[in-house]
Amino acid sequence: MRNTAKITTAVLAAGALTLGLTACGSDNDNAGADAPLTVAATPTPQGEILTYVKDNLATKAGLELEVREFTDYVTPDTAVQQGEVDANYFQHQPYLDDFNKENGTDIVAVPDATVHLEPLGVYSHGVKKLTDLKKGATIALPNDTTNEARALKLLETNGVIKLKSGVGYEATPKDIASNPKNLQFKELEAAQLPRSLGDVDAAVINGNYALEADLSPAEDALVAESPKDNPYGNFLAVKKGDEDDPRVRKLAELLTSPEVKKFIQDKYDGAVVAAF
Structure with a gap:
């Protein structure tokens, strides 16, 4: 499958793409709390929400956030599993369960980081x-x-x-x-x-x-779809073991903040619904 990626920072273009594909997972164990956090996402609305966080909330919170956008539903998970990115934000739990089962991956949802629902x-x-x-x-x-x-x-x-x-x-x-x-x-x-x-x-x-x-x-x-009791909320996800990375926890807090809820309500007018 041919995938299209859009990289939003010069730092990522110069450095993160040189990582290559490996089977050993992400580099979070060696990353410091102040290192950039790279997140894969589909462009709309996930990429837009992440860009809002990057431009308005991340710097004040002491988080350097880099966003990579993909136009398919496969590459964001393989990129997390293979260590190309630290996290992703594009999927719901039934999809992740099926992806892990079919591909032998061990990607998990970050606790308390379900952000929104996109009604089908x-x-x-x-x-x-x-x-x-x-x-x-x-x-x-x-x-x-x-x-x-x-x-x-x-x-x-x-x-x-x-x-x-x-x-x-x-x-x-x-x-x-x-x-x-x-x-x-x-x-x-x-x-x-x-x-x-x-x-x-x-x-x-x-x-x-x-x-x-x-x-x-x-x-x-x-x-x-109705948002009531809907299992398809989209969340922040990482390779198992990286849930407690302080940068991931910080992004989870920002993604479920009152500022992001207001951004979702104002920008999408019901086409995207906050799930927190």
Whole structure:
């Protein structure tokens, strides 16, 4: 998979990229409390939230923060595991559990560092309501395991399909028990979903990619997830053993501060919801 990275500081460009890939994990054991903390993130909203912290809160708190942005859901975890970055901020627990299981990695959520929820939504250029979908219509879904299940559960919650009893975070279209409109499902990489709207009747799109495509879960989605009791909050994550790195703990405090909550509320107007 080809990934696009954007490095936000000259220091990172000159130094951190020379680390290379190793199997021995991060260098946090040798990093001092005053060393820069490098965090991988997807651009919207995670990269924007981190940049707000970097520009407005980090220096005062004595934290030198560097941000690397990636446009996919794989590289931020492999970069943490291999020691290219110290932490990442882009994922929810079901996705991380599946990633660790599939890849033999040992990445963990930082305690008390769940920052926000991006409501998953159903979008369409052709219909205004889900009930307007015609028989045989095609719906695009994210193709990673947990987000596909999440998309199917959103469709089930809104009466479009019914899943087999007991299906959990690994549901696929094969687990659909009832499909009255004989809907067809097209599985795509999550980042490609907004661009698919011209080719399908509807698409279930992750909140960050919807925002990048100027789609608002609050205004443009036919239906969107409720934040109530939602397990898909995004958090700060590190390689196991680095949870107590003082720089990580400091960033966790900043990411769950009143200032960040206000930033999320003001900037995203319900398209991103603070989870603390």
